[in-house]
Amino acid sequence: MNLDAKIPDGPMAEKWDNHRFAMKLVNPANKRKYKVIVVGTGLAGASAAATMAELGYNVENYCYQDSARRAHSIAAQGGINAAKNYQNDGDSIYRLFYDTVKGGDFRSREANVYRLAQVSNAIIDQCVAQGVPFAREYGGQLANRSFGGAQVSRTFYARGQTGQQLLLGAYSALMRQVAAGTVKLVPRSEMLDLVVIDGRARGIIVRDMVTGRIYPAFGDAVVLATGGYGNVFYLSTNAMGCNVTAAYRAYKRGAGFANPCYMQIHPTCIPVTGDHQSKLTLMSESLRNDGRVWVPKAVGDKRAPNDIPEAERDYYLERRYPSFGNLVPRDVASRAAKQVCDEGRGVGATGLAVYLDFADAIKRLGRSAIEQRYGNLFHMYHKITDEDPYTMPMRIFPAVHYTMGGLWVDYNLMSTIPGLHVLGEANFSDHGANRLGASALMQGLADGYFVIPYTIGHYFGSNTFDPIDGEHPAFQEAAQAAGSRLQKLLDVKGSRSVDSFHRDLGHIMWTHCGMSRKREGLETALKEIPKLREEFWRDVRVPGSGDQLNVSLEKAGRVADFLEFSEIVVRDALAREESCGGHFREEHQTPEGEAKRDDENFSHVAVWEYKGDNEEPVMHKEQLTFDLVKPSVRSYK
Amino acid sequence: MHLTLHVWRQKSANDKGRLVQYEVDNISSDMSFLEMLDVFNESLIAKGEEPVAFDHDCREGICGACSLVINGIPHGPDEGTTVCQLHMRRFKDGDTIYIEPWRAKAFPVIRDLIVDRTAFDRIQQAGGFITINTGGAPDANALPIAKTEADLAMDAAACIGCGACVAACPNASAMLFVGAKVSQFLHLPQGHPERARRVKAMVEQMDAEGFGNCTNHYECMAACPKEIDVRVIAELNLEFMKAKISGRE
Numbered sequence: 001m002n003l004d005a006k007i008p009d010g011p012m013a014e015k016w017d018n019h020r021f022a023m024k025l026v027n028p029a030n031k032r033k034y035k036v037i038v039v040g041t042g043l044a045g046a047s048a049a050a051t052m053a054e055l056g057y058n059v060e061n062y063c064y065q066d067s068a069r070r071a072h073s074i075a076a077q078g079g080i081n082a083a084k085n086y087q088n089d090g091d092s093i094y095r096l097f098y099d100t101v102k103g104g105d106f107r108s109r110e111a112n113v114y115r116l117a118q119v120s121n122a123i124i125d126q127c128v129a130q131g132v133p134f135a136r137e138y139g140g141q142l143a144n145r146s147f148g149g150a151q152v153s154r155t156f157y158a159r160g161q162t163g164q165q166l167l168l169g170a171y172s173a174l175m176r177q178v179a180a181g182t183v184k185l186v187p188r189s190e191m192l193d194l195v196v197i198d199g200r201a202r203g204i205i206v207r208d209m210v211t212g213r214i215y216p217a218f219g220d221a222v223v224l225a226t227g228g229y230g231n232v233f234y235l236s237t238n239a240m241g242c243n244v245t246a247a248y249r250a251y252k253r254g255a256g257f258a259n260p261c262y263m264q265i266h267p268t269c270i271p272v273t274g275d276h277q278s279k280l281t282l283m284s285e286s287l288r289n290d291g292r293v294w295v296p297k298a299v300g301d302k303r304a305p306n307d308i309p310e311a312e313r314d315y316y317l318e319r320r321y322p323s324f325g326n327l328v329p330r331d332v333a334s335r336a337a338k339q340v341c342d343e344g345r346g347v348g349a350t351g352l353a354v355y356l357d358f359a360d361a362i363k364r365l366g367r368s369a370i371e372q373r374y375g376n377l378f379h380m381y382h383k384i385t386d387e388d389p390y391t392m393p394m395r396i397f398p399a400v401h402y403t404m405g406g407l408w409v410d411y412n413l414m415s416t417i418p419g420l421h422v423l424g425e426a427n428f429s430d431h432g433a434n435r436l437g438a439s440a441l442m443q444g445l446a447d448g449y450f451v452i453p454y455t456i457g458h459y460f461g462s463n464t465f466d467p468i469d470g471e472h473p474a475f476q477e478a479a480q481a482a483g484s485r486l487q488k489l490l491d492v493k494g495s496r497s498v499d500s501f502h503r504d505l506g507h508i509m510w511t512h513c514g515m516s517r518k519r520e521g522l523e524t525a526l527k528e529i530p531k532l533r534e535e536f537w538r539d540v541r542v543p544g545s546g547d548q549l550n551v552s553l554e555k556a557g558r559v560a561d562f563l564e565f566s567e568i569v570v571r572d573a574l575a576r577e578e579s580c581g582g583h584f585r586e587e588h589q590t591p592e593g594e595a596k597r598d599d600e601n602f603s604h605v606a607v608w609e610y611k612g613d614n615e616e617p618v619m620h621k622e623q624l625t626f627d628l629v630k631p632s633v634r635s636y637k
Numbered sequence: 638m639h640l641t642l643h644v645w646r647q648k649s650a651n652d653k654g655r656l657v658q659y660e661v662d663n664i665s666s667d668m669s670f671l672e673m674l675d676v677f678n679e680s681l682i683a684k685g686e687e688p689v690a691f692d693h694d695c696r697e698g699i700c701g702a703c704s705l706v707i708n709g710i711p712h713g714p715d716e717g718t719t720v721c722q723l724h725m726r727r728f729k730d731g732d733t734i735y736i737e738p739w740r741a742k743a744f745p746v747i748r749d750l751i752v753d754r755t756a757f758d759r760i761q762q763a764g765g766f767i768t769i770n771t772g773g774a775p776d777a778n779a780l781p782i783a784k785t786e787a788d789l790a791m792d793a794a795a796c797i798g799c800g801a802c803v804a805a806c807p808n809a810s811a812m813l814f815v816g817a818k819v820s821q822f823l824h825l826p827q828g829h830p831e832r833a834r835r836v837k838a839m840v841e842q843m844d845a846e847g848f849g850n851c852t853n854h855y856e857c858m859a860a861c862p863k864e865i866d867v868r869v870i871a872e873l874n875l876e877f878m879k880a881k882i883s884g885r886e
Contacts, residue, residue, distance in 0.1 A: 047771075050771070051770075051771040054770045054771060065694060065700075065702065066692060066702065066751075066753070066754060066755070067701075067754060067755070067757065067758050067798065068758070069701070069758075069761075069798055070694055070695075070700040070701055070702050070798075072694070072695060072700070074695065074699055074700050075695045075697055075699050075700065084777070084778075086778060122772070122774070124777045125774040125775065125776055125777045126769075126771060126772075126774045127777075128774065128777040128780075128827070129767065129769045129774035129775070129827055130766075130767050130769060130827070131767045131790075131821065131822050131825050131827045131828055133787055133790040133791040133794050133821065133824075133825065134777075134787070135787070135791075136781075136782055136783075136784045136787040137784065138783075138784050139781060140781025140782050140783055140784065140787075141778050141781060142777055142778055158791060158794075159791060159795075161699065161795065163699075164699055164795075164797070165791075165794060168794065171761070172761065172765055172766035172767070173766060173769075173771070175758065175761040175762045175765060175766055176762070176766040176768065178758075178762050179762040179763065185758075187755070187758075210747055210748075237697075239694040239695040239696070239700060240693060240694055240695075240696060241694050273667045274665060274667055274668075276665060276667075276668050276672045276675070276676055277672070278669075278671065278672050278675055278696060279696045279697075281696075281697050282697070379717070380697065380698060380722065383698075383715075383718060383722050383724065384669075384722065384724070386724070386726060449771045449772075450771070450772075453771065497679055497682045497683070499675070499679065500679075541682060541685075543681075543682055543685065543686065543687045543688065544687045548648070548649065548748070549649075549690055549747060549748040549751065550687075551688060551690050552682065552687075552688060
């Protein structure tokens with residue numbers, strides 16, 4: 001497996017500029033001769049599809065939702081980072097780059113992160129020009145807020161709906177291109193496979209989710225912007241439909257899968273209430289700007305929160321991390337919450353929660369100021385829990401939120417399969433082992449608006465393409481195989497629903513490969529997953545037929561892939577004998593319980609190669625080098 | 638708790654469809670309405686029947702996918718709430734609940750409770766955007782925008798495109814939805830160059846899709862999970878009139 005990251009030469013600050021000059025261009029008149037298949041319409045997919053269409057390429061854009069506007073980027077709440085330094089508090093491209101590399105626990109690629117910081121400012125400009133209604137100060141200038149892992153205020157936001165507003169901006173750009181006839185948008189359609197011809201990605205196999213028709217979509221390059229795989233845990237903050245199928249199918253066709261064990265457990269989610277629970281709801285990290293996290297000092301203190309006097313409360317984040325306090329990065333905050341709950345100091349009926357308290361902020365700023373900042377979040381919390389966070393502290397607990405791992409890509413965002421490009425959360429490149437808050441939106445839009453439109457031209461300009469169409473045997477075979485796999489699922493006619501298997505898989509993953517992991521548990525998971533998979537294919541019940549809208553069948557295909565993919569996640573967690581970012585191995589911690597990294601042996605990207613259904617995957621390494629930021633113990637004390 | 642459900646079942650767009658009565662048990666008051674449907678669907682699958690199809694995705698009230706009429710009210714009895722954020726504590730043991738899809742000519746049923754809302758996308762395509770290619774945008778702070786104006790734009794932009802306004806309106810009008818987009822761009826200077834063209838094109842598309850007109854029932858505002866104010870309809874009307882009178886493109 002060739003893992004040449006193709007990092008351009010030259011000083012860090014000039015690499016992207018140099019590269020943009022060195023890359024081949026496609027003559028404007030020739031651009032319309034190329035067709036790009038884009039899968040996904042979230043921030044990365046919609047921005048990429050719209051921008052490539054503006055440049056003149058033919059674009060086909062697929063999504064499983066009924067409208068492109070509903071992709072899960074829409075749910076991002078808190079904000080988007082940029083190095084504008086509008087607050088004059090010492091921010092710069094270098095500082096955003098530095099914070100991101102450090103926040104990622106020195107497991108990301110410096111050159112990619114630097115480029116991300118460089119283009120961050122243009123994203124804000126672009127979004128404002130599209131009519132994104134960011135929050136503003138009375139003087140009419142853009143407002144900023146602080147986020148975890150940073151000591152400057154660089155996060156732009158639109159109330160608690162930043163993802164929604166940015167996505168609607170990208171969606172409006174996409175709609176404009178659909179009207180212009182340059183993008184063919186196909187909602188309610190699911191990618192079932194990737195088609196590789198002569199070593200290059202040339203298209204995908206699609207299922208029309210309304211009619212059940214399975215058909216080829218072909219072109220000259222494929223762009224996956226299909227999001228993360230957090231739903232391998234069943235319960236996560238992801239939307240119900242989020243899945244790994246597109247990325248996993250690409251992996252089975254030869255794309256390397258990088259760092260699958262890196263996933264982010266978000267510290268501020270509404271705790272689980274029962275078995276019926278279908279998803280976990282995030283409360284934006286921005287709440288930690290004004291909320292104080294605490295648990296009772298005494299084990300088993302069951303008094304109501306407002307009855308516990310100040311002196312008997314443990315504001316453990318402020319105590320342990322005085323310089324960052326409640327704004328430590330997500331991995332640190334999540335682990336600390338788990339630790340106090342493990343000690344028996346957790347709150348609520350299950351003991352699996354901590355308080356996030358706004359009483360001080362309300363006293364200091366007044367209720368209306370808090371309402372201004374977080375009104376919709378408080379409203380949502382109230383709806384779900386039936387408790388009023390203005391008078392009672394919120395109860396929160398960590399939940400699976402984001403996956404830093406993803407398909408391996410080089411500097412051009414191309415996977416190990418030529419022509420297959422991967423953007424946004426679906427790739428692995430920028431966040432290392434932990435993503436900082438408000439950086440996912442930044443990365444999705446950076447990839448889509450400002451990276452892929454250039455690098456795809458370089459790919460086209462550097463290669464010649466034989467004309468193909470859907471009649472090519474490779475498409476016919478893949479479509480056939482996808483169809484018979486679905487038929488096989490329908491034919492099992494067993495006794496258990498798809499959801500029941502998904503829930504069991506989630507339980508295995510959360511227990512053994514969740515917030516903290518150890519060899520023994522991971523090895524248990526490696527035994528349990530194949531057993532569950534075998535039972536799935538023997539006993540799953542998928543009612544209905546394949547030639548109709550069939551929700552059970554859609555889920556069955558996705559869960560079947562999760563049941564295979566989960567094994568690589570566990571293998572990767574097992575192979576990474578260190579703790580870094582979101583990956584915490586109990587064997588590797590300091591006496592104070594902080595993560596212990598091993599730079600000597602694990603300063604690499606772990607890239608997994610598929611070797612066959614009954615073979616173990618093979619791990620390859622891309623060594624990481626740090627020219628600017630010297631890896632150090634990540635301290636937020 | 639125990640509930641009696643009357644659920645709209647329809648195999649496909651061409652099928653006639655009907656309400657079917659079901660009994661469902663073991664519902665906890667902590668469940669969301671959609672989790673209740675999950676539990677109900679599991680019981681159907683256990684009996685070998687096909688589950689009820691309904692649109693849903695984020696389950697946190699922002700994607701706009703969920704779209705059920707519950708006891709005659711789009712998104713159910715709670716104000717400012719999508720179905721996915723409606724909880725069973727709102728209902729009592731022994732209740733009878735009617736669950737239907739959005740009903741409007743422009744939103745044909747695809748299956749059971751799922752309707753086709755692509756008409757909304759086509760209205761957006763007609764003019765719901767600011768014409769600006771990627772790259773070349775001026776500095777984001779180059780153009781100050783009064784906070785009050787930005788807030789009005791954001792109030793309108795909060796629309797999640799779910800279609801409850803259409804389902805609630807006796808005329809199946811989409812004017813709250815269209816008004817929200819027009820209003821967002823009306824309160825931002827970036828939207829001004831195209832304002833006449835935009836409003837005319839969006840209204841024309843809205844009419845072509847078969848949505849009705851506003852006759853001031855305000856049912857849309859009452860049903861809107863984001864509580865978009867009908868002032869956006871007034872703004873839409875005013876903008877439309879100005880555009881027509883001025884003859885501007």
